[in-house]
Amino acid sequence: MTSVRPKLKPDTPKAVTAWETATGQNVWMTASGSWTQDVSQIAAFTGDEAETRLAEAMAQEGIVTDPYFMEVTETGEITGRETLRETIRAKGPTVSYGEGA
Amino acid sequence: MYRYDEFDARIVSERVAQFRGQVDRRLSGELLEDEFKPLRLQNGVYLQLHAYMLRVAIPYGQLNGRQLRQLAIVARDYDRNYGHFTTRQNIQFNWVALKDIPDVLAKLAEVEMHAIQTSGNCIRNVTSDHFAGATKDELMDPRPWCEIIRQWSTFHPEFAFLPRKFKIAVTAAEHDRAAIRVHDIGLHIRKRGDVVGFEVHVGGGQGRTPHLATLVNEFVPEAELLDYLEAIMRVYNRFGRRDNKYKARIKILVSELGEAEFRRLVDAEYAAQRENEKIDLPQAEIDRIHAYFSPPKLAAKSDTSAAFEALKAEDAEFARWARINLHPHKTPGYTSVTVSLKPIGGLAGDATDAQMMTVAHLAETYAYDDIRVSHAQNLVLPHVALDDLPDVYREMKAAGLHTANESLITDMIVCPGLDYCNLANARSIPVGQAVQQVFADPDYQEDIGRLHINISGCINACGHHHVGHIGILGVDKKGEEFYQITFGGRADEKAAIGDIAGPGLKADDVPGALKRVVDTYRELRADKSELFIETLARLGHDPFKEALYAAG
Numbered sequence: 001m002t003s004v005r006p007k008l009k010p011d012t013p014k015a016v017t018a019w020e021t022a023t024g025q026n027v028w029m030t031a032s033g034s035w036t037q038d039v040s041q042i043a044a045f046t047g048d049e050a051e052t053r054l055a056e057a058m059a060q061e062g063i064v065t066d067p068y069f070m071e072v073t074e075t076g077e078i079t080g081r082e083t084l085r086e087t088i089r090a091k092g093p094t095v096s097y098g099e100g101a
Numbered sequence: 102m103y104r105y106d107e108f109d110a111r112i113v114s115e116r117v118a119q120f121r122g123q124v125d126r127r128l129s130g131e132l133l134e135d136e137f138k139p140l141r142l143q144n145g146v147y148l149q150l151h152a153y154m155l156r157v158a159i160p161y162g163q164l165n166g167r168q169l170r171q172l173a174i175v176a177r178d179y180d181r182n183y184g185h186f187t188t189r190q191n192i193q194f195n196w197v198a199l200k201d202i203p204d205v206l207a208k209l210a211e212v213e214m215h216a217i218q219t220s221g222n223c224i225r226n227v228t229s230d231h232f233a234g235a236t237k238d239e240l241m242d243p244r245p246w247c248e249i250i251r252q253w254s255t256f257h258p259e260f261a262f263l264p265r266k267f268k269i270a271v272t273a274a275e276h277d278r279a280a281i282r283v284h285d286i287g288l289h290i291r292k293r294g295d296v297v298g299f300e301v302h303v304g305g306g307q308g309r310t311p312h313l314a315t316l317v318n319e320f321v322p323e324a325e326l327l328d329y330l331e332a333i334m335r336v337y338n339r340f341g342r343r344d345n346k347y348k349a350r351i352k353i354l355v356s357e358l359g360e361a362e363f364r365r366l367v368d369a370e371y372a373a374q375r376e377n378e379k380i381d382l383p384q385a386e387i388d389r390i391h392a393y394f395s396p397p398k399l400a401a402k403s404d405t406s407a408a409f410e411a412l413k414a415e416d417a418e419f420a421r422w423a424r425i426n427l428h429p430h431k432t433p434g435y436t437s438v439t440v441s442l443k444p445i446g447g448l449a450g451d452a453t454d455a456q457m458m459t460v461a462h463l464a465e466t467y468a469y470d471d472i473r474v475s476h477a478q479n480l481v482l483p484h485v486a487l488d489d490l491p492d493v494y495r496e497m498k499a500a501g502l503h504t505a506n507e508s509l510i511t512d513m514i515v516c517p518g519l520d521y522c523n524l525a526n527a528r529s530i531p532v533g534q535a536v537q538q539v540f541a542d543p544d545y546q547e548d549i550g551r552l553h554i555n556i557s558g559c560i561n562a563c564g565h566h567h568v569g570h571i572g573i574l575g576v577d578k579k580g581e582e583f584y585q586i587t588f589g590g591r592a593d594e595k596a597a598i599g600d601i602a603g604p605g606l607k608a609d610d611v612p613g614a615l616k617r618v619v620d621t622y623r624e625l626r627a628d629k630s631e632l633f634i635e636t637l638a639r640l641g642h643d644p645f646k647e648a649l650y651a652a653g
Contacts, residue, residue, distance in 0.1 A: 024152035062130025093520035098183040
């Protein structure tokens with residue numbers, strides 16, 4: 001695992017996120033179990049369902065890499081201890097870069 | 102510069118083909134990430150916060166125009182039109198897709214470049230003085246020895262699985278611009294009579310436990326250098342700790358064994374090596390490698406240039422740039438030019454594809470096709486005629502590469518931090534930019550003089566904060582970014598690890614606090630020639646700590 005993130009309690013709402021294997025782009029799991037790059041589609045899971053979803057993600061090695069739990073609200077907004085990191089990960093660097101710098 | 106022979110070309114292209122197969126197997130799911138990770142790391146591929154990151158080796162920071170142009174093409178066609186030059190004199194691409202990396206590596210192989218040993222627990226890119234072969238103050242050109250070490254360490258079967266990564270730096274100048282005292286091995290080229298040899302420092306490093314290197318041998322004759330390096334590596338490979346990643350660097354081994362015992366082990370290994378399987382570099386081989394680094398045939402010039410003097414007289418901005426960004430060359434009428442990659446409010450070390458094309462063109466047109474990457478994340482044109490400076494400057498200015506700040510307070514070393522890095526705890530880039538803004542005034546910067554501020558976004562210290570005159574370390578406290586300030590570090594021949602000043606500051610408070618520190622220095626310095634680091638040494642840290650924490 002590339003990302004060793006803080007452990008979350010079973011009843012804490014969490015999303016499953018990973019990197020798309022072919023491109024490295026960040027992806028999040030939707031309620032239907034598919035992968036999206038649209039953060040408004042992030043689904044929140046808890047308890048056993050969350051563990052099942054993570055296990056499903058881990059079984060998709062050719063499609064996604066290093067899936068992990070990320071803390072979200074019940075409606076899928078990024079929250080908790082790692083809000084800054086996960087927000088930057090979702091929205092990109094906080095500084096203009098390349099030709100925009 | 103060194104050119105590949107057919108053997109080099111073959112092993113690099115075979116490696117590309119091998120990695121292409123590994124990527125195919127990864128994408129099909131045949132290889133799992135845990136299996137693939139060591140393979141991708143051996144080819145410079147990391148998985149960062151947003152995407153894969155590809156680190157490309159630039160041996161001892163030297164490039165030619167064709168190579169830099171190819172890097173620009175990679176940035177344009179496979180990334181987001183820019184690359185990031187690093188403190189290991191390498192370049193990183195931040196957004197490259199895994200599926201494209203074999204094609205990128207094939208493109209690099211066309212220009213004798215690769216990403217081998219830019220990651221993993223092996224001997225990494227050998228670094229050196231970015232003015233090597235040009236500067237007045239060197240005993241000799243250190244690059245041939247960097248190349249000899251590169252060839253010896255590349256795919257060395259015994260040192261492919263070291264306890265941890267291993268970094269070697271070489272200098273031949275009294276003023277150390279290669280930071281040799283904070284490397285696993287730092288080599289300083291010396292002469293005893295006619296014999297060339299190496300002063301060998303071992304066990305320096307930054308990261309979570311910074312150490313200055315220990316001088317273990319004052320003079321190893323050049324023919325025996327590789328034997329001596331083998332002896333050090335064997336001691337490290339055998340006794341270096343593999344049980345704890347954080348204690349696995351050679352600095353910990355040297356520190357735990359103590360200087361005398363470490364030296365005894367190395368000497369014993371060295372004696373065995375000399376007796377049983379000595380390498381003893383043949384003089385013909387030393388000469389063969391040196392021939393690749395023959396100085397360019399510079400046309401004879403006078404010490405001064407009318408064109409250069411005329412533009413200085415009429416353009417104050419150019420005159421300032423010439424005061425700050427030029428370094429004395431060993432040949433009269435020539436100079437070494439620092440191409441600053443630190444515009445105010447920019448991203449330290451980043452260059453767009455268009456900027457890389459500009460520098461490639463300048464190198465080919467005016468600078469004997471020679472470009473260097475400095476460990477301070479700038480580019481250097483080591484051989485430029487004073488007569489050509491007006492044209493070089495105009496072209497650099499059009500590309501936004503003319504910032505006059507080499508070694509000044511805004512020439513900061515800045516790691517990618519939490520904006521890019523999967524390991525970072527806090528952002529570095531925006532804090533660096535905000536610090537640059539408060540010191541942006543060119544007169545103010547020039548008045549302050551040489552002052553190195555380095556910032557890292559985590560304890561791994563990629564931004565070299567331990568050896569900044571002022572260091573900034575980003576830390577995470579319950580989800581909030583704080584910045585710890587250190588004073589008194591330096592990376593040169595008087596190397597020192599900075600001392601933590603006190604509690605961390607919030608990001609918004611850092612620029613103002615550092616301005617108070619610097620203004621305190623301006624009040625307290627003996628005269629304008631006394632650098633910040635010298636005033637700090639003379640007066641101690643207290644007046645500066647007081648300024649740091651004074652109410653804004």
